[in-house]
Amino acid sequence: MEKQPKNFGFGEEEAMVKSSARKFFSDNCPIEKIHSQVANQEKNSSPGNGNWDRRLWEKMVEMGWPSLNVAESSGGVGMPLCAAVAIAEEAGRAAVPSPLIPTFCSSFVLNQCPGQAAEEALNQITQGTAVSLGITNSKGSSDPSQTETEIKGNKLYGATYYVQDAQKAEKIIVSAKGSSGTGLYLLDTQSKGVQIIPDLIVDLTRDQAHIIFDGAPCIELAKQTDGAAALSAALPAMLTIVSADMVGAGEWLLQTTAEYAKTRVQFDHPIGFFQAIKHPLVNVMIEIDKAKSLTYNAACSIDFKEDSAEVNARMAKAQASEMAVFSASRAVQFHGGIGFTWECFVHIFFKRQMHNQVLYGDAKHHRRILSDLCIGQIN
Amino acid sequence: MSGNEKQDTAEQSTFRAYCKDWLEKNHPGEPPVNLPLGALELSDIDALEWLQAWQKSAYEAGLIGCDYPKEYGGGALDDCQHIANQEMQRYKTPYLPNIIGMGMAAPTILFHGQEDIKKELLPKLLSGEEIWCQGFSEPGAGSDLANQQTTAVRDGDNWIINGHKIWTSLAHFAKWMILLCRTDKADKYNGLSYFVVPIKEAIGKGVTVKPLIKMTGETGFNEVIFDNLLVNDKYRLDEVGAGWKVAMTTLVHERGAGLVVTPASGGMEPKEDQGAQTQSVRALIDLAKKMPRNGKTAADDPLIRDELIKMMIRYEGFIQNQRRSRITELTDHPMRIPLQTKLVGTEMAQDLQKISYDIEGPASSLYVGDKNAPAKGQWPLAYMNSFGVTIAAGTNEVQRNILGERVLGLPKSK
Incomplete structure (x- = not known):
């Protein structure tokens, strides 16, 4: 704790990034627009595909956001993780469909890979290349030793699952097993031998796919001896950025539901007058605040390379995941009948929260690992 | 710590050095009698008198009431009380007995009292002579x-x-x-x-x-x-x-949100049988490692482990909230976290102490005074006492009304 600055490293420049992100998303992605973009079909019949605004992503690239946490020596902006967290929080508040979050996560993995190939990939991110991660197997495990992709003669075989925003990404970082361990490899989504099969998912604000490889050409980012270590070193930042997205979405759900509770009248009072509504909304606020503080603490401890970074990031993800479910459920419930409909905006955020809370491990997964780290192994 | 000192004014910096020097030489040492966890629990006159002597010596040294005007018995310094508080905390001093006087009566008298009343009452209030x-x-x-x-x-x-x-x-x-x-x-x-x-x-x-x-x-x-x-x-x-x-x-x-900073010392480690071990997650984990369960310990039970980790996350969230509440750019409403502090802090402690029942099992039935009681029966005692603070100073239900109305802007409940 002593090494960390009291302000989480969140100085003037970081505050400027945050306020410009808030303004950018509120100018460009009002919820009415997002709703018509992602929920214009009568029912959720087709997997997410073209339901995003590529020009918006290009503007984010112009502002340097995807490479915010990439070193200046690699062509990035070189800002601390807390600045990226601030943007992810605002992106979550707007429920914006974009490859921003997976590209952030990919940049964290690339930051852990020494060598020219990773350097070039980071440079491509600064130019606007969207990247995602293929590190999860068909059973939902992101344990590098459990990957279902194989590397043979510089080509990839097998499959990877739960790839976020796969149809928006131009490159994928894949964990693949060889004779001496699990390495990391970069490939083009357009390459021969790469088949992207979109999943039909609940969340309307992103797409997801599993990818089948049949001799796909790739570039090595981390050797088979180093891939697992690179992934586990990148994990705390990935958990932190997803937590930030949930914090932002939670805040939208809270404020929108509070507004509704001020205007919807039943029994001669706005429903927010009744403590059956008021008190649980305060509880939602309390959970959001803890999640937010834990998230900024995690980012700061990662920036300052503290030993506590992993514990802090897992705490943030566990708390943010619980909060995500809670904020989403209370928002639907307190909107009453209208909250249950497709036309209401609440389900957009409900679905994003329910998606994020399981991404890279849900609350129970992280608490189980935390119990080993903080209490000790079970005897 | 160094962050605080960097922001000191010249007067504060001099005063801080003075406080350190005085505390170095004048710490009252270990109390000769058992002290309860806080001043509001005081029932023994010997304990009270020992604490009053401590308050008087700290007052006479200028560490208490330093921001109050001279004519009312104060030190006439500018925004220095929090410096003295920080240093007393750092030197792990005993708490002050006259907390209602200093925390509630003194600022009220200062802002609303007649001149002669302030002169009559404030000096002996600040010195702790009059409770x-x-x-x-x-x-x-x-x-x-x-x-x-x-x-x-x-x-x-x-x-x-x-x-x-x-x-x-x-x-x-x-x-x-x-x-x-x-x-x-x-x-x-x-x-x-x-x-x-x-x-x-x-x-x-x-x-x-x-x-x-x-x-x-x-x-x-x-x-x-x-x-x-x-x-x-x-x-x-x-x-x-x-x-x-x-x-x-x-x-x-x-509620700690007034213009006048309340003089507060504290930080002295309570003795082992004074309930100190009922206030932290670490203490609860230590208890779990000692209590037997299914041939192992309670700390090996996955359900108990999950409760412990949930608690740890709540405590860390609470601490990080206090840190974030001072950063304007990361708080949407200035009172949003300060108004949560009492509510969140007291419910967290209550739930922490409740988990001790799961950990102790049948032994949680043993109370203070029973020689077989785990941790001398302090956990069930602490759990029951925790309701004092979830009820006092505006029940937590009233706190939720205040938060809903002032921070979320919901209509006022009657």
């Missing part, structure tokens, strides 16, 4: 504080007080009470007036102090009955009918 208590709550005025039924009726230069106050911590030691009572039955909020009352000298002459026994079996607070007590009009604070406004000054300082 204060608070007469706000009544049997029918708890969360609905303005429903005051204790009456003050004008009689020449005096007021005649009749009524019944309750939950009055420290009344058995107090020389003075801050008293809220009704001077006009026709107007709920504008019919209240605020007095400072010398209760000790009136015991048996219009004042009766009766100890209340808590659900734990311990004493701690009291009922105070007024039966035609005469109080001179000079002890009225502010105008007749302004009592509610004056009470808000008291309450805003009680």
Whole structure:
């Protein structure tokens, strides 16, 4: 704790990034627009595909956001993780469909890979290349030793699952097993031998796919001896950025539901007058605040390379995941009948929260690992 | 730590060095008697007198009341009390006994008292020689504080007080009470007036102090009955009918959000059998590692482990909230976190202590005094006592109303 600055490293420049992100998303992605973009079909019949605004992503690239946490020596902006967290929080508040979050996560993995190939990939991110991660197997495990992709003669075989925003990404970082361990490899989504099969998912604000490889050409980012270590070193930042997205979405759900509770009248009072509504909304606020503080603490401890970074990031993800479910459920419930409909905006955020809370491990997964780290192994 | 010191003004920096030097030489050392966890639990006169001696020496050294004006017994420094508080905390000093006096009565007297009253009362309040208590709550005025039924009726230069106050911590030691009572039955909020009352000298002459026994079996607070007590009009604070406004000054300082920083020492490690081990997640984990369960320990039970980790996350979230609340760019509403502190902190402690029952199993039935009780029976005692703070200073249900209304802008509940 002593090494960390009291302000989480969140100085003037970081505050400027945050306020410009808030303004950018509120100018460009009002919820009415997002709703018509992602929920214009009568029912959720087709997997997410073209339901995003590529020009918006290009503007984010112009502002340097995807490479915010990439070193200046690699062509990035070189800002601390807390600045990226601030943007992810605002992106979550707007429920914006974009490859921003997976590209952030990919940049964290690339930051852990020494060598020219990773350097070039980071440079491509600064130019606007969207990247995602293929590190999860068909059973939902992101344990590098459990990957279902194989590397043979510089080509990839097998499959990877739960790839976020796969149809928006131009490159994928894949964990693949060889004779001496699990390495990391970069490939083009357009390459021969790469088949992207979109999943039909609940969340309307992103797409997801599993990818089948049949001799796909790739570039090595981390050797088979180093891939697992690179992934586990990148994990705390990935958990932190997803937590930030949930914090932002939670805040939208809270404020929108509070507004509704001020205007919807039943029994001669706005429903927010009744403590059956008021008190649980305060509880939602309390959970959001803890999640937010834990998230900024995690980012700061990662920036300052503290030993506590992993514990802090897992705490943030566990708390943010619980909060995500809670904020989403209370928002639907307190909107009453209208909250249950497709036309209401609440389900957009409900679905994003329910998606994020399981991404890279849900609350129970992280608490189980935390119990080993903080209490000790079970005897 | 160094962050605080970097922001010191020249005066603060000099004062901080002085505090360190004084504390280095004048720390009172280990108490000769058992102290309860906080001043509001004081029931033993020896413990009180030892703490009063500590307060007096710190006051005379200028560490207490340093921001108050000279003529009222203060040190006339500019924003230095928090410096003294930080240094006393760092030197792990005992707590101060006159906390109601300093935290509630003193700022109220300062902002609403007549000149001669301030001169008469504040010096001995700050020195701790005269202990204060608070007469706000009544049997029918708890969360609905303005429903005051204790009456003050004008009689020449005096007021005649009749009524019944309750939950009055420290009344058995107090020389003075801050008293809220009704001077006009026709107007709920504008019919209240605020007095400072010398209760000790009136015991048996219009004042009766009766100890209340808590659900734990311990004493701690009291009922105070007024039966035609005469109080001179000079002890009225502010105008007749302004009592509610004056009470808000008291309450805003009680909640730590007032203009005046309350003198506070503390940080001394309590002795092992004083309930210290019931206040942290680490203590609960240590307990779990000792308590047997299914041939292993409670710390090996996955369900208990999950409870422990949930608790750890809550504590860390609470700590990081305090850190974030000072960063304007990361807080949407300035009062959003400060107004949560009492609510979140007290419920967290209560739930922490509740988990001890899961960990101790049948042994949680053993109470203080039973030689087989784990941790000397302190966990069930702490759990029961935790309800004191989820109820006091505005129940947590009232706190949720305040948060919903002031921060989320929801309509006011009646």
